[in-house]
Amino acid sequence: MKAAILGTGVIGAGWAARFLLAGWDVAVHDPAPGAEERLTATLDAARRSLPMLSEVALPPEGALSFGPLEEAVTGAAWVQESAPERLDLKQEIWGKVLEHAAPDAVLASSTSGFTPAALNGGAGRVIVAHPFNPVYLIPLVELVGQGTARAAELLRSIGMYPIEITAEIDGHIADRLLESVWREALWLVNDGIATTEQIDEAIRMGFGLRWAQMGLFETYRLGGGDGGFAQFLAQFGPALKWPWSHLTDVPDLDDALVQKIAAQSDAQSGHLTTAELTTLRDANLVALLRALKQRDAGAGKLLNTHDKSLTPPPPPPGPEPLITLRRTIPVDWTDYNGHMNESRYGQLWSDAGDTILVAIGMGPESPGAQGATWFTVDNHIRYLAECHAGDACEVRTTVLMAEGKKLRMYHEMFVGETLSATCTQLLLHIDLATRRSAPPAPQVAEKLSEYAKAHQPLAAKHT
Missing domain, CATH: 3.40.50.720 (NAD(P)-binding Rossmann-like Domain)
Incomplete structure (x- = not known):
């Protein structure tokens, strides 16, 4: 296209x-x-x-x-x-x-x-x-x-x-909604009631947080309690007739007001270049959107749906390690040292392992997987090279063992051609009714056996 x-x-x-x-x-x-x-x-x-x-x-x-x-x-x-x-x-x-x-x-x-x-x-x-x-x-x-x-x-x-x-x-x-807020903000600065920084703080520390995940009407519906929006309007509707805002009026943007706004804005964020502000804005947006994504709410739900459309089918058994994950390290996975935090590697191995579980019909959304799952009981991790936000990584997985209740896998994380980390992961098959280990269904065991047999020559290198 x-x-x-x-x-x-x-x-x-x-x-x-x-x-x-x-x-x-x-x-x-x-x-x-x-x-x-x-x-x-x-x-x-x-x-x-x-x-x-x-x-x-x-x-x-x-x-x-x-x-x-x-x-x-x-x-x-x-x-x-x-x-x-x-x-x-x-x-x-x-x-x-x-x-x-x-x-x-x-x-x-x-x-x-x-x-x-x-x-x-x-x-x-x-x-x-x-x-x-x-x-x-x-x-x-x-x-x-x-x-x-x-x-x-x-x-x-x-x-x-x-x-x-x-x-x-x-x-x-x-833009009609934004312009209404924008006009009122201009009046607040023009009349000396608030500075540009105070207005921005009122938005980002207050209603902006609610709007990002509930919008306007859903937020106000909650404000009405069990009575819903009818109760909210009964309580706060009369205030709409009070002269709180200028609505469509706009102050004269003369030189004095322009210079006043410019000076306040310079004091607020003039120490940052446009490039630095862009990087800050984008990093914050990524973190906010990823938080909504975890909750499957607002724009995060859209991102989850799009991820599914981009996810390739699980790889079939073959003689080479399976590519179980390709992704970019997000900014919220890094710590004060500027590299990927060790806790996030667990997420990486878990997601790579889920690719194998999907392949054997036991993924989170696999039909027939209800009532049973796999729990990780041991991870042995080696950290070999630093990884940073923005690094594109690939996980290659070898099935070392699939015997009865046990599944052992070996994951290798590459950034480019650099082997950055490895993990030997042991999982147990769990009956969710008893929360105890139990043998997998025959069809699951058979599929796992196919991967283990295909990787038998590779497994010898990692055991």
């Missing part, structure tokens, strides 16, 4: 990274100076952060190319325009695109505010696909326009979360 990316600003470069790391070929067009440098910086950040969200390896990257608009658009299944928010400029670009785009290509604009009707001049096939920065980590895309079903399907295939909006309205959904 090929995507054409028109524009390499913050959003356009993020789109290019998201498609490229999903295995799509990406053709880029941007006549502005420094386009390749901007894209390279974004790709470096995405290559470090996006793989950390997954428990499995991402697909091989697609091919990246730069060229004229007509070359970029020709043969593309998806064309994404991320030009500045000038309607005349966008309409000019789409006029050229339509001369070269395939009839069935998705034609999408990243516009934050314009409607499809405005982009198309009243009639046309351009839709809105409005993402959020950084596009390579934040999954939401607002889709507006006719025939968005195929666009939604393609976005889901690259790990994004499309919301199909049937009504056309300036600003769509999310």
Whole structure:
């Protein structure tokens, strides 16, 4: 699949990274100076952060190319325009695109505010696909326009979360909500009530934490207790008539207010470069998203679903060690020494062992596995080389023994060609009704025996 990316600003470069790391070929067009440098910086950040969200390896990257608009658009299944928010400029670009785009290509604009009707001049096939920065980590895309079903399907295939909006309205959904908060924040600074830092702390230390995993209405429903949302509105609804906010009013952004905001912002985070802030933001997003992933909630549930779509089938028995895991070391697996914490190696061996259990029909979601499982009773680990956040690793597994209740495996963790750690793992088959060891079912024992026989020549090296 090929995507054409028109524009390499913050959003356009993020789109290019998201498609490229999903295995799509990406053709880029941007006549502005420094386009390749901007894209390279974004790709470096995405290559470090996006793989950390997954428990499995991402697909091989697609091919990246730069060229004229007509070359970029020709043969593309998806064309994404991320030009500045000038309607005349966008309409000019789409006029050229339509001369070269395939009839069935998705034609999408990243516009934050314009409607499809405005982009198309009243009639046309351009839709809105409005993402959020950084596009390579934040999954939401607002889709507006006719025939968005195929666009939604393609976005889901690259790990994004499309919301199909049937009504056309300036600003769509999310930006209208954000602008309301943004206007009030400007008034708070303008009136000397709060600083930029106090406003940011109020969000990230307060309601921002709730919104990340429950949104607005679900959060307020909980505020109503057992009475639900009706109780919440009965209690707090009257306050909506009080003059707490300026709503659609906005202060005059004169030089004095601009300088005031700029000075406060510089005092708050001016000691950090843009690159340092980007790294900090991305690392924090990865950690937050991974926490939601563990709970299978919010955006974390989307990540778990996407992982399943990327997980290869378990390897069959063969004469070589089995590749049981490919993944990237995430930032939340490292400690104050800057390398992978020893507790996280246990997760690595457990996940690699689960690949074997899936192969024998006893994985977490395997039909027929209910009532029995395998418990690890001993791990012997050797730490041979440091591993850091962002390292892509591979685990190769040898089945050393499969006899009765016992299963012994030998795992080798490689980062590139470097053997970084090994583990000899002993598991016992457990009857969950009695919580005691018991022989596995005959079909399970037979499958395990096939792996053990295939690896018998290898096992001699590790026993």
